[in-house]
Amino acid sequence: xIRDITLGQYYPAxxxxxxxxxxxxxxxxxxxxxxxxxxxxxIMYAIATLFLAIVIKISKVPxxxxxxxxxxxxxxxxxxxxxxxxxxxxxILVKIGILKITKQGLKIAIFMAVRLAYLIVGSxxxxxxxxxxxxxxxxxxxxxxxKYIKVPVHEISMMMSIALRFIPILIEETDKIMKxxxxxxxxxxxxxxxxxxxxxxxxxxxxxxxxxxxxxxLAMAMEARCYTGGEGRTxxxxxxxxxxxxxxxxxxxLYTGTMIGLKIVL
Amino acid sequence: MGIVKTxxxxxxxxxxxxxxxxxxxxxxIDGVDIDIEEGQFIAVLGHNGSGKSxxxxxxxxxxxxxxxxxxxxxLKTDEEQNTIKVRQTAGMVFQNPDNQIIGTxxxxxxxxxxxxxxxxxxxxxxxxxxxxxxxxxTEYRHHSPNKLSGGQKxxxxxxxxxxxxxxxxxxxxxxxxxDPNGRxxxxxxxxxxxxxxxxxxxxxxxxxxxxxxxxxxxxMDEGKVVMEGTPREIFSQVDKMKDLRxxxxxxxxxxxxxxxSGINIRADILSxxxxxxxxxxxx
Numbered sequence: 001x002i003r004d005i006t007l008g009q010y011y012p013a014x015x016x017x018x019x020x021x022x023x024x025x026x027x028x029x030x031x032x033x034x035x036x037x038x039x040x041x042x043i044m045y046a047i048a049t050l051f052l053a054i055v056i057k058i059s060k061v062p063x064x065x066x067x068x069x070x071x072x073x074x075x076x077x078x079x080x081x082x083x084x085x086x087x088x089x090x091x092i093l094v095k096i097g098i099l100k101i102t103k104q105g106l107k108i109a110i111f112m113a114v115r116l117a118y119l120i121v122g123s124x125x126x127x128x129x130x131x132x133x134x135x136x137x138x139x140x141x142x143x144x145x146x147k148y149i150k151v152p153v154h155e156i157s158m159m160m161s162i163a164l165r166f167i168p169i170l171i172e173e174t175d176k177i178m179k180x181x182x183x184x185x186x187x188x189x190x191x192x193x194x195x196x197x198x199x200x201x202x203x204x205x206x207x208x209x210x211x212x213x214x215x216x217x218l219a220m221a222m223e224a225r226c227y228t229g230g231e232g233r234t235x236x237x238x239x240x241x242x243x244x245x246x247x248x249x250x251x252x253x254l255y256t257g258t259m260i261g262l263k264i265v266l
Numbered sequence: 267m268g269i270v271k272t273x274x275x276x277x278x279x280x281x282x283x284x285x286x287x288x289x290x291x292x293x294x295i296d297g298v299d300i301d302i303e304e305g306q307f308i309a310v311l312g313h314n315g316s317g318k319s320x321x322x323x324x325x326x327x328x329x330x331x332x333x334x335x336x337x338x339x340x341l342k343t344d345e346e347q348n349t350i351k352v353r354q355t356a357g358m359v360f361q362n363p364d365n366q367i368i369g370t371x372x373x374x375x376x377x378x379x380x381x382x383x384x385x386x387x388x389x390x391x392x393x394x395x396x397x398x399x400x401x402x403x404t405e406y407r408h409h410s411p412n413k414l415s416g417g418q419k420x421x422x423x424x425x426x427x428x429x430x431x432x433x434x435x436x437x438x439x440x441x442x443x444x445d446p447n448g449r450x451x452x453x454x455x456x457x458x459x460x461x462x463x464x465x466x467x468x469x470x471x472x473x474x475x476x477x478x479x480x481x482x483x484x485x486m487d488e489g490k491v492v493m494e495g496t497p498r499e500i501f502s503q504v505d506k507m508k509d510l511r512x513x514x515x516x517x518x519x520x521x522x523x524x525x526x527s528g529i530n531i532r533a534d535i536l537s538x539x540x541x542x543x544x545x546x547x548x549x
Contacts, residue, residue: 010370012408132370165370168412214365221366224326224358225426226350226382236377236390 022138132164154230296489312486357427363419417448
Protein backbone atom coordinates (compact mmCIF):
# COMPACT_ATOMS: atom_id res chain seq x y z
CA UNK A 1 0.00 0.00 0.00
CA ILE A 2 2.62 2.54 1.09
CA ARG A 3 5.02 1.23 -1.51
CA ASP A 4 2.91 2.62 -4.34
CA ILE A 5 3.90 6.22 -3.76
CA THR A 6 6.36 7.11 -6.49
CA LEU A 7 6.81 10.70 -5.37
CA GLY A 8 10.45 11.12 -4.42
CA GLN A 9 11.59 7.98 -6.21
CA TYR A 10 14.25 8.47 -8.80
CA TYR A 11 14.18 6.30 -11.91
CA PRO A 12 17.68 6.08 -13.38
CA ALA A 13 17.79 6.38 -17.16
CA UNK A 14 19.81 8.26 -19.73
CA UNK A 15 17.60 10.92 -21.25
CA UNK A 16 17.79 14.62 -22.02
CA UNK A 17 15.27 15.19 -19.30
CA UNK A 18 17.50 13.48 -16.75
CA UNK A 19 20.41 15.69 -17.73
CA UNK A 20 18.49 18.97 -17.61
CA UNK A 21 19.34 21.44 -14.90
CA UNK A 22 17.01 20.83 -11.94
CA UNK A 23 16.12 24.52 -11.88
CA UNK A 24 14.69 24.20 -15.40
CA UNK A 25 12.66 21.21 -14.33
CA UNK A 26 11.40 22.96 -11.21
CA UNK A 27 10.34 26.05 -13.15
CA UNK A 28 8.89 23.85 -15.89
CA UNK A 29 6.82 21.82 -13.45
CA UNK A 30 5.57 24.95 -11.75
CA UNK A 31 4.57 26.52 -15.08
CA UNK A 32 2.86 23.31 -16.17
CA UNK A 33 0.85 23.17 -12.95
CA UNK A 34 -0.20 26.82 -13.29
CA UNK A 35 -1.28 26.38 -16.90
CA UNK A 36 -3.35 23.36 -15.85
CA UNK A 37 -5.41 25.56 -13.58
CA UNK A 38 -5.53 28.30 -16.21
CA UNK A 39 -7.16 25.94 -18.68
CA UNK A 40 -10.92 25.95 -19.09
CA UNK A 41 -11.47 24.60 -22.58
CA UNK A 42 -10.68 21.50 -24.57
CA ILE A 43 -8.03 22.99 -26.84
CA MET A 44 -5.89 24.09 -23.89
CA TYR A 45 -6.15 20.65 -22.32
CA ALA A 46 -5.29 19.06 -25.63
CA ILE A 47 -2.09 21.13 -25.79
CA ALA A 48 -1.27 20.30 -22.17
CA THR A 49 -1.84 16.60 -22.94
CA LEU A 50 0.38 16.78 -25.99
CA PHE A 51 3.09 18.57 -23.99
CA LEU A 52 2.88 16.00 -21.20
CA ALA A 53 2.93 13.09 -23.65
CA ILE A 54 6.05 14.41 -25.39
CA VAL A 55 7.79 14.97 -22.06
CA ILE A 56 6.91 11.43 -20.93
CA LYS A 57 8.24 10.06 -24.21
CA ILE A 58 11.53 11.99 -23.86
CA SER A 59 11.96 11.00 -20.21
CA LYS A 60 12.38 7.27 -21.06
CA VAL A 61 10.64 6.43 -17.81
CA PRO A 62 8.11 3.59 -18.21
CA UNK A 63 4.59 4.99 -18.15
CA UNK A 64 3.48 2.58 -15.42
CA UNK A 65 5.79 4.28 -12.93
CA UNK A 66 3.84 7.50 -13.31
CA UNK A 67 0.48 5.81 -13.10
CA UNK A 68 1.60 4.19 -9.84
CA UNK A 69 1.65 7.63 -8.26
CA UNK A 70 -1.97 8.09 -9.30
CA UNK A 71 -3.17 5.12 -7.25
CA UNK A 72 -2.47 7.01 -4.06
CA UNK A 73 -4.85 9.83 -4.98
CA UNK A 74 -7.69 7.73 -6.39
CA UNK A 75 -9.86 8.50 -3.35
CA UNK A 76 -9.20 12.24 -3.56
CA UNK A 77 -9.92 12.11 -7.27
CA UNK A 78 -13.23 10.32 -6.71
CA UNK A 79 -14.35 12.75 -4.03
CA UNK A 80 -13.63 15.82 -6.12
CA UNK A 81 -15.30 14.31 -9.17
CA UNK A 82 -18.42 13.31 -7.24
CA UNK A 83 -18.76 16.67 -5.51
CA UNK A 84 -18.32 18.63 -8.71
CA UNK A 85 -20.62 16.32 -10.60
CA UNK A 86 -23.58 16.61 -8.24
CA UNK A 87 -23.19 19.98 -6.59
CA UNK A 88 -22.66 22.29 -9.55
CA UNK A 89 -25.84 24.21 -10.43
CA UNK A 90 -26.82 24.60 -14.08
CA UNK A 91 -28.65 22.81 -16.92
CA ILE A 92 -29.85 19.46 -15.65
CA LEU A 93 -28.83 16.40 -17.64
CA VAL A 94 -29.87 13.50 -15.38
CA LYS A 95 -31.90 13.58 -12.21
CA ILE A 96 -31.94 10.73 -9.65
CA GLY A 97 -33.96 11.63 -6.58
CA ILE A 98 -32.39 14.71 -5.03
CA LEU A 99 -29.16 14.13 -6.93
CA LYS A 100 -28.82 15.87 -10.24
CA ILE A 101 -26.04 15.92 -12.78
CA THR A 102 -25.70 19.15 -14.71
CA LYS A 103 -23.92 19.90 -17.96
CA GLN A 104 -21.62 22.39 -16.24
CA GLY A 105 -21.01 19.93 -13.41
CA LEU A 106 -19.98 17.22 -15.84
CA LYS A 107 -17.55 19.56 -17.55
CA ILE A 108 -16.01 20.78 -14.31
CA ALA A 109 -15.78 17.23 -12.95
CA ILE A 110 -13.93 15.99 -16.02
CA PHE A 111 -11.57 18.98 -16.03
CA MET A 112 -10.94 18.52 -12.31
CA ALA A 113 -10.09 14.85 -12.75
CA VAL A 114 -7.75 15.64 -15.63
CA ARG A 115 -6.13 18.47 -13.67
CA LEU A 116 -5.46 16.34 -10.62
CA ALA A 117 -4.17 13.41 -12.65
CA TYR A 118 -1.88 15.65 -14.72
CA LEU A 119 -0.75 17.39 -11.56
CA ILE A 120 0.47 14.12 -10.09
CA VAL A 121 1.91 12.80 -13.33
CA GLY A 122 3.59 16.15 -14.05
CA SER A 123 5.27 16.33 -10.68
CA UNK A 124 6.19 12.64 -10.75
CA UNK A 125 8.06 13.22 -14.00
CA UNK A 126 10.17 15.78 -12.20
CA UNK A 127 10.93 13.51 -9.25
CA UNK A 128 11.44 10.45 -11.45
CA UNK A 129 14.01 12.17 -13.65
CA UNK A 130 15.81 14.18 -10.98
CA UNK A 131 17.81 12.71 -8.13
CA UNK A 132 16.52 14.07 -4.83
CA UNK A 133 19.90 15.69 -4.30
CA UNK A 134 19.71 17.50 -7.63
CA UNK A 135 16.23 18.57 -6.75
CA UNK A 136 17.21 20.06 -3.42
CA UNK A 137 20.33 21.55 -5.00
CA UNK A 138 18.09 23.18 -7.57
CA UNK A 139 15.83 24.54 -4.86
CA UNK A 140 18.76 25.74 -2.82
CA UNK A 141 20.25 27.61 -5.75
CA UNK A 142 16.90 28.81 -7.08
CA UNK A 143 15.79 30.14 -3.71
CA UNK A 144 19.20 31.44 -2.65
CA UNK A 145 18.12 35.12 -2.88
CA UNK A 146 15.87 34.39 0.11
CA LYS A 147 19.03 34.06 2.20
CA TYR A 148 19.15 37.84 2.40
CA ILE A 149 15.86 37.88 4.31
CA LYS A 150 17.25 35.27 6.74
CA VAL A 151 15.52 32.20 5.28
CA PRO A 152 17.76 29.18 6.03
CA VAL A 153 17.65 27.94 2.43
CA HIS A 154 20.56 25.53 2.72
CA GLU A 155 19.26 23.95 5.92
CA ILE A 156 15.78 23.48 4.46
CA SER A 157 17.12 21.82 1.34
CA MET A 158 19.42 19.60 3.41
CA MET A 159 16.49 18.49 5.55
CA MET A 160 14.46 17.70 2.46
CA SER A 161 17.18 15.66 0.84
CA ILE A 162 17.71 13.67 4.04
CA ALA A 163 13.97 13.11 4.40
CA LEU A 164 13.88 11.82 0.83
CA ARG A 165 16.81 9.50 1.43
CA PHE A 166 15.14 7.98 4.48
CA ILE A 167 11.70 7.43 2.93
CA PRO A 168 12.53 3.97 1.53
CA ILE A 169 14.34 2.99 4.74
CA LEU A 170 11.41 3.99 6.92
CA ILE A 171 8.95 2.26 4.61
CA GLU A 172 10.96 -0.93 4.90
CA GLU A 173 11.03 -0.49 8.65
CA THR A 174 7.26 0.04 8.79
CA ASP A 175 6.85 -3.17 6.86
CA LYS A 176 9.11 -5.03 9.28
CA ILE A 177 7.35 -3.70 12.39
CA MET A 178 3.97 -4.48 10.82
CA LYS A 179 5.01 -8.08 10.20
CA UNK A 180 6.47 -8.38 13.70
CA UNK A 181 3.22 -7.12 15.22
CA UNK A 182 1.13 -9.36 12.98
CA UNK A 183 3.25 -12.31 14.11
CA UNK A 184 2.27 -11.40 17.67
CA UNK A 185 -1.40 -11.35 16.80
CA UNK A 186 -1.95 -7.70 15.92
CA UNK A 187 -4.83 -7.13 13.53
CA UNK A 188 -4.51 -4.28 11.03
CA UNK A 189 -7.14 -5.48 8.57
CA UNK A 190 -10.52 -5.92 10.23
CA UNK A 191 -12.77 -3.65 12.24
CA UNK A 192 -14.13 -0.16 11.77
CA UNK A 193 -12.28 3.09 11.32
CA UNK A 194 -11.72 3.64 15.06
CA UNK A 195 -10.42 0.12 15.59
CA UNK A 196 -8.10 0.40 12.62
CA UNK A 197 -6.67 3.68 13.86
CA UNK A 198 -6.19 2.19 17.32
CA UNK A 199 -4.38 -0.74 15.73
CA UNK A 200 -1.88 1.72 14.26
CA UNK A 201 -0.57 2.73 17.70
CA UNK A 202 1.66 -0.34 18.18
CA UNK A 203 2.98 0.37 14.70
CA UNK A 204 3.66 4.08 15.08
CA UNK A 205 5.29 4.06 18.50
CA UNK A 206 8.22 1.79 17.55
CA UNK A 207 8.50 3.54 14.20
CA UNK A 208 8.86 6.94 15.86
CA UNK A 209 11.36 5.65 18.38
CA UNK A 210 13.46 4.14 15.65
CA UNK A 211 13.20 7.28 13.51
CA UNK A 212 14.48 9.41 16.37
CA UNK A 213 17.33 6.99 16.99
CA UNK A 214 18.25 7.13 13.32
CA UNK A 215 18.10 10.92 13.35
CA UNK A 216 20.44 11.00 16.33
CA UNK A 217 22.91 8.63 14.64
CA LEU A 218 22.78 10.52 11.39
CA ALA A 219 23.37 13.87 13.08
CA MET A 220 26.44 12.41 14.75
CA ALA A 221 27.70 10.92 11.47
CA MET A 222 27.24 14.28 9.76
CA GLU A 223 29.11 16.09 12.49
CA ALA A 224 31.88 13.52 12.34
CA ARG A 225 32.26 14.41 8.68
CA CYS A 226 32.75 18.09 9.51
CA TYR A 227 29.25 19.29 8.61
CA THR A 228 28.72 22.74 10.09
CA GLY A 229 25.88 24.09 7.97
CA GLY A 230 25.89 25.88 4.62
CA GLU A 231 28.68 28.32 5.45
CA GLY A 232 31.93 27.67 3.56
CA ARG A 233 30.67 24.58 1.75
CA THR A 234 31.68 23.80 -1.78
CA UNK A 235 29.70 21.72 -4.23
CA UNK A 236 30.66 18.46 -5.84
CA UNK A 237 28.13 19.01 -8.59
CA UNK A 238 27.65 22.77 -8.92
CA UNK A 239 24.71 23.81 -11.07
CA UNK A 240 25.58 25.43 -14.38
CA UNK A 241 23.23 26.21 -17.27
CA UNK A 242 24.16 24.46 -20.52
CA UNK A 243 22.89 24.94 -24.03
CA UNK A 244 20.13 22.36 -23.56
CA UNK A 245 18.85 24.26 -20.52
CA UNK A 246 18.49 27.44 -22.56
CA UNK A 247 16.64 25.53 -25.26
CA UNK A 248 14.36 24.01 -22.62
CA UNK A 249 13.58 27.47 -21.26
CA UNK A 250 12.76 28.60 -24.79
CA UNK A 251 10.34 25.70 -25.26
CA UNK A 252 8.75 26.46 -21.91
CA UNK A 253 8.34 30.10 -22.90
CA LEU A 254 6.69 29.02 -26.12
CA TYR A 255 4.33 26.68 -24.27
CA THR A 256 3.41 29.32 -21.71
CA GLY A 257 2.89 31.91 -24.43
CA THR A 258 0.57 29.59 -26.35
CA MET A 259 -1.44 28.76 -23.26
CA ILE A 260 -1.82 32.38 -22.17
CA GLY A 261 -2.67 33.37 -25.73
CA LEU A 262 -5.36 30.73 -25.93
CA LYS A 263 -6.73 31.76 -22.54
CA ILE A 264 -7.13 35.34 -23.76
CA VAL A 265 -8.49 34.47 -27.21
CA LEU A 266 -10.93 31.74 -26.21
CA MET B 267 53.83 12.14 20.63
CA GLY B 268 51.77 9.71 18.53
CA ILE B 269 48.80 10.41 16.35
CA VAL B 270 46.35 9.77 19.19
CA LYS B 271 47.44 10.35 22.77
CA THR B 272 45.50 10.60 25.97
CA UNK B 273 46.56 11.58 29.45
CA UNK B 274 44.41 10.53 32.42
CA UNK B 275 41.30 10.69 30.25
CA UNK B 276 38.03 10.67 32.21
CA UNK B 277 34.51 10.94 30.86
CA UNK B 278 31.37 11.03 32.96
CA UNK B 279 27.79 10.68 31.81
CA UNK B 280 25.39 12.62 33.97
CA UNK B 281 22.05 11.03 34.62
CA UNK B 282 19.27 13.55 35.11
CA UNK B 283 15.97 12.99 36.88
CA UNK B 284 12.72 14.53 35.64
CA UNK B 285 13.41 17.98 37.11
CA UNK B 286 16.81 18.09 35.45
CA UNK B 287 18.81 17.59 38.64
CA UNK B 288 21.84 15.37 38.47
CA UNK B 289 20.79 12.01 39.80
CA UNK B 290 23.83 9.87 39.23
CA UNK B 291 27.27 10.12 37.71
CA UNK B 292 28.32 7.32 35.44
CA UNK B 293 32.02 7.12 34.76
CA UNK B 294 32.33 5.68 31.24
CA ILE B 295 36.06 6.29 30.91
CA ASP B 296 38.24 6.24 33.97
CA GLY B 297 41.83 7.40 33.67
CA VAL B 298 42.92 6.09 30.28
CA ASP B 299 46.50 6.66 29.10
CA ILE B 300 47.07 5.63 25.51
CA ASP B 301 49.67 6.63 22.95
CA ILE B 302 49.12 5.40 19.41
CA GLU B 303 51.86 5.61 16.82
CA GLU B 304 51.11 6.77 13.31
CA GLY B 305 50.62 4.05 10.70
CA GLN B 306 49.70 1.29 13.12
CA PHE B 307 46.69 -0.99 13.12
CA ILE B 308 45.18 -0.81 16.57
CA ALA B 309 42.33 -2.90 17.91
CA VAL B 310 40.30 -2.02 20.97
CA LEU B 311 38.42 -4.88 22.62
CA GLY B 312 35.90 -4.89 25.38
CA HIS B 313 32.41 -6.18 26.13
CA ASN B 314 29.32 -3.96 26.05
CA GLY B 315 29.57 -0.97 28.37
CA SER B 316 33.33 -1.16 28.73
CA GLY B 317 33.70 2.41 27.45
CA LYS B 318 35.23 1.56 24.10
CA SER B 319 32.64 3.43 22.02
CA UNK B 320 32.85 6.45 24.29
CA UNK B 321 36.58 6.38 23.80
CA UNK B 322 36.10 6.27 20.02
CA UNK B 323 33.87 9.34 20.11
CA UNK B 324 36.59 11.24 21.94
CA UNK B 325 39.04 10.71 19.09
CA UNK B 326 36.59 12.42 16.76
CA UNK B 327 35.84 15.26 19.19
CA UNK B 328 32.17 14.25 19.19
CA UNK B 329 32.51 14.36 22.94
CA UNK B 330 35.24 16.05 24.96
CA UNK B 331 36.91 14.79 28.12
CA UNK B 332 35.43 15.58 31.52
CA UNK B 333 38.95 15.43 32.95
CA UNK B 334 42.35 14.82 31.44
CA UNK B 335 43.41 15.57 27.89
CA UNK B 336 43.21 14.02 24.49
CA UNK B 337 45.46 14.99 21.61
CA UNK B 338 44.84 14.06 17.99
CA UNK B 339 47.88 14.78 15.83
CA UNK B 340 49.07 17.18 18.53
CA LEU B 341 45.77 19.08 18.69
CA LYS B 342 43.81 19.22 21.94
CA THR B 343 40.29 17.98 21.17
CA ASP B 344 38.58 20.08 23.84
CA GLU B 345 39.55 23.38 22.23
CA GLU B 346 36.73 24.49 19.98
CA GLN B 347 38.88 25.95 17.21
CA ASN B 348 40.47 22.52 16.74
CA THR B 349 37.21 20.57 16.32
CA ILE B 350 37.03 20.65 12.52
CA LYS B 351 40.73 19.91 12.09
CA VAL B 352 40.50 16.99 14.54
CA ARG B 353 37.49 15.53 12.72
CA GLN B 354 39.29 15.83 9.42
CA THR B 355 42.43 14.18 10.81
CA ALA B 356 40.59 11.33 12.50
CA GLY B 357 37.65 10.12 10.43
CA MET B 358 34.99 7.95 11.97
CA VAL B 359 32.95 5.00 10.70
CA PHE B 360 29.94 3.97 12.77
CA GLN B 361 28.16 0.72 13.41
CA ASN B 362 24.91 1.13 11.50
CA PRO B 363 25.61 1.48 7.77
CA ASP B 364 22.18 2.97 7.00
CA ASN B 365 22.41 5.75 9.54
CA GLN B 366 25.67 7.25 8.34
CA ILE B 367 25.13 7.55 4.61
CA ILE B 368 23.85 11.01 3.81
CA GLY B 369 23.87 11.06 0.02
CA THR B 370 21.22 9.44 -2.15
CA UNK B 371 23.84 8.25 -4.63
CA UNK B 372 27.08 6.54 -3.68
CA UNK B 373 29.43 9.12 -5.20
CA UNK B 374 27.46 12.03 -3.73
CA UNK B 375 27.82 10.52 -0.29
CA UNK B 376 31.58 10.12 -0.69
CA UNK B 377 31.74 13.78 -1.75
CA UNK B 378 29.87 14.97 1.35
CA UNK B 379 32.94 15.26 3.58
CA UNK B 380 35.12 17.18 1.10
CA UNK B 381 32.16 19.48 0.35
CA UNK B 382 31.96 20.33 4.04
CA UNK B 383 35.68 21.07 4.12
CA UNK B 384 35.33 23.55 1.26
CA UNK B 385 37.47 21.58 -1.20
CA UNK B 386 37.28 22.96 -4.79
CA UNK B 387 34.92 21.06 -7.11
CA UNK B 388 37.61 19.61 -9.38
CA UNK B 389 39.52 18.22 -6.42
CA UNK B 390 36.37 16.74 -4.86
CA UNK B 391 35.94 14.62 -7.99
CA UNK B 392 39.55 13.45 -7.87
CA UNK B 393 39.22 12.55 -4.21
CA UNK B 394 35.92 10.73 -4.77
CA UNK B 395 37.35 8.71 -7.65
CA UNK B 396 40.40 7.75 -5.66
CA UNK B 397 38.50 6.87 -2.49
CA UNK B 398 35.99 4.69 -4.32
CA UNK B 399 38.87 2.97 -6.09
CA UNK B 400 40.66 2.28 -2.81
CA UNK B 401 37.67 0.37 -1.40
CA UNK B 402 36.83 -1.24 -4.78
CA UNK B 403 33.42 0.38 -5.07
CA THR B 404 33.94 2.31 -8.30
CA GLU B 405 31.49 0.20 -10.27
CA TYR B 406 28.70 1.08 -7.82
CA ARG B 407 29.29 4.84 -7.91
CA HIS B 408 25.95 5.69 -9.53
CA HIS B 409 23.91 3.30 -7.39
CA SER B 410 21.56 4.21 -4.59
CA PRO B 411 22.99 3.21 -1.19
CA ASN B 412 19.68 1.52 -0.34
CA LYS B 413 20.34 -1.15 -2.94
CA LEU B 414 23.78 -2.15 -1.61
CA SER B 415 24.61 -4.96 0.81
CA GLY B 416 25.71 -4.15 4.35
CA GLY B 417 29.39 -4.74 3.58
CA GLN B 418 29.21 -2.53 0.50
CA LYS B 419 27.49 0.22 2.48
CA UNK B 420 30.24 0.15 5.09
CA UNK B 421 32.86 0.35 2.35
CA UNK B 422 31.06 3.42 0.97
CA UNK B 423 31.13 4.90 4.46
CA UNK B 424 34.87 4.19 4.65
CA UNK B 425 35.38 5.81 1.23
CA UNK B 426 33.48 8.85 2.51
CA UNK B 427 35.98 9.15 5.34
CA UNK B 428 39.03 8.54 3.12
CA UNK B 429 37.92 11.36 0.81
CA UNK B 430 38.58 13.79 3.65
CA UNK B 431 42.25 12.69 3.62
CA UNK B 432 42.47 11.69 7.27
CA UNK B 433 45.63 10.44 8.93
CA UNK B 434 43.65 8.09 11.08
CA UNK B 435 40.36 6.20 10.82
CA UNK B 436 38.35 5.14 13.84
CA UNK B 437 35.92 2.30 13.17
CA UNK B 438 33.34 1.79 15.90
CA UNK B 439 32.16 -1.82 15.55
CA UNK B 440 31.84 -1.49 11.78
CA UNK B 441 30.99 -5.16 11.28
CA UNK B 442 28.52 -5.70 14.12
CA UNK B 443 25.49 -5.57 11.80
CA UNK B 444 27.01 -7.45 8.85
CA ASP B 445 26.95 -11.05 7.69
CA PRO B 446 30.25 -13.02 7.63
CA ASN B 447 30.96 -12.11 3.98
CA GLY B 448 30.35 -8.44 4.60
CA ARG B 449 32.63 -8.59 7.63
CA UNK B 450 35.46 -10.08 5.59
CA UNK B 451 35.03 -7.44 2.86
CA UNK B 452 35.19 -4.56 5.31
CA UNK B 453 38.13 -5.86 7.32
CA UNK B 454 40.04 -6.57 4.12
CA UNK B 455 39.41 -3.03 2.88
CA UNK B 456 40.57 -1.58 6.19
CA UNK B 457 43.77 -3.64 6.16
CA UNK B 458 44.51 -2.54 2.62
CA UNK B 459 44.15 1.11 3.58
CA UNK B 460 46.47 0.61 6.49
CA UNK B 461 49.14 -1.04 4.35
CA UNK B 462 48.88 0.94 1.10
CA UNK B 463 47.89 4.41 2.28
CA UNK B 464 49.65 4.17 5.66
CA UNK B 465 46.53 5.36 7.43
CA UNK B 466 46.41 4.65 11.14
CA UNK B 467 43.46 2.38 11.90
CA UNK B 468 41.73 2.15 15.26
CA UNK B 469 39.29 -0.73 15.08
CA UNK B 470 36.81 -1.15 17.87
CA UNK B 471 35.24 -4.57 17.83
CA UNK B 472 34.22 -7.61 19.75
CA UNK B 473 34.99 -10.12 17.02
CA UNK B 474 38.29 -11.72 18.03
CA UNK B 475 39.08 -12.95 14.52
CA UNK B 476 39.35 -9.35 13.32
CA UNK B 477 41.97 -8.58 15.93
CA UNK B 478 44.56 -11.25 15.03
CA UNK B 479 46.35 -9.13 12.42
CA UNK B 480 46.46 -5.94 14.49
CA UNK B 481 49.79 -4.40 15.50
CA UNK B 482 48.57 -3.73 19.01
CA UNK B 483 45.50 -4.58 21.05
CA UNK B 484 43.99 -2.66 23.95
CA UNK B 485 41.43 -4.40 26.15
CA MET B 486 39.03 -2.16 28.03
CA ASP B 487 36.87 -2.98 31.00
CA GLU B 488 34.77 -0.61 33.09
CA GLY B 489 36.37 2.42 31.53
CA LYS B 490 39.95 1.34 32.13
CA VAL B 491 42.57 -0.15 29.85
CA VAL B 492 43.20 -3.49 31.55
CA MET B 493 45.47 -5.19 29.00
CA GLU B 494 47.64 -4.01 26.16
CA GLY B 495 50.08 -5.76 23.85
CA THR B 496 50.37 -7.66 20.60
CA PRO B 497 47.50 -10.05 19.77
CA ARG B 498 49.79 -12.96 20.70
CA GLU B 499 50.52 -11.52 24.12
CA ILE B 500 46.88 -10.78 24.79
CA PHE B 501 45.34 -14.03 23.59
CA SER B 502 47.86 -16.28 25.28
CA GLN B 503 46.32 -15.13 28.57
CA VAL B 504 43.14 -17.10 28.04
CA ASP B 505 42.13 -17.14 31.71
CA LYS B 506 42.37 -13.41 32.08
CA MET B 507 40.33 -12.87 28.92
CA LYS B 508 37.61 -15.18 30.23
CA ASP B 509 37.52 -13.22 33.46
CA LEU B 510 36.82 -10.12 31.39
CA ARG B 511 33.96 -11.98 29.68
CA UNK B 512 35.80 -11.92 26.37
CA UNK B 513 36.43 -14.74 23.94
CA UNK B 514 39.71 -15.71 22.32
CA UNK B 515 40.06 -16.89 18.71
CA UNK B 516 38.88 -20.48 18.19
CA UNK B 517 42.35 -21.86 17.43
CA UNK B 518 43.71 -20.27 20.62
CA UNK B 519 40.88 -21.76 22.63
CA UNK B 520 41.56 -25.29 21.30
CA UNK B 521 45.26 -24.97 22.05
CA UNK B 522 44.37 -23.79 25.54
CA UNK B 523 42.08 -26.75 26.16
CA UNK B 524 44.72 -29.14 24.81
CA UNK B 525 47.31 -27.69 27.14
CA UNK B 526 44.91 -28.03 30.04
CA SER B 527 44.55 -31.73 29.28
CA GLY B 528 48.31 -32.11 29.48
CA ILE B 529 49.33 -31.94 25.85
CA ASN B 530 52.50 -29.95 25.27
CA ILE B 531 51.49 -27.30 22.77
CA ARG B 532 52.34 -23.61 22.41
CA ALA B 533 49.98 -21.24 24.21
CA ASP B 534 50.14 -18.32 21.79
CA ILE B 535 48.55 -19.90 18.74
CA LEU B 536 46.28 -17.52 16.82
CA SER B 537 45.31 -19.02 13.47
CA UNK B 538 44.03 -22.38 12.32
CA UNK B 539 47.14 -22.88 10.15
CA UNK B 540 49.41 -22.46 13.14
CA UNK B 541 47.31 -24.90 15.13
CA UNK B 542 47.45 -27.51 12.36
CA UNK B 543 51.22 -27.11 12.17
CA UNK B 544 51.65 -27.54 15.90
CA UNK B 545 49.28 -30.49 16.18
CA UNK B 546 50.99 -32.31 13.29
CA UNK B 547 54.35 -32.02 15.05
CA UNK B 548 53.06 -33.73 18.18
CA UNK B 549 54.23 -37.26 18.75
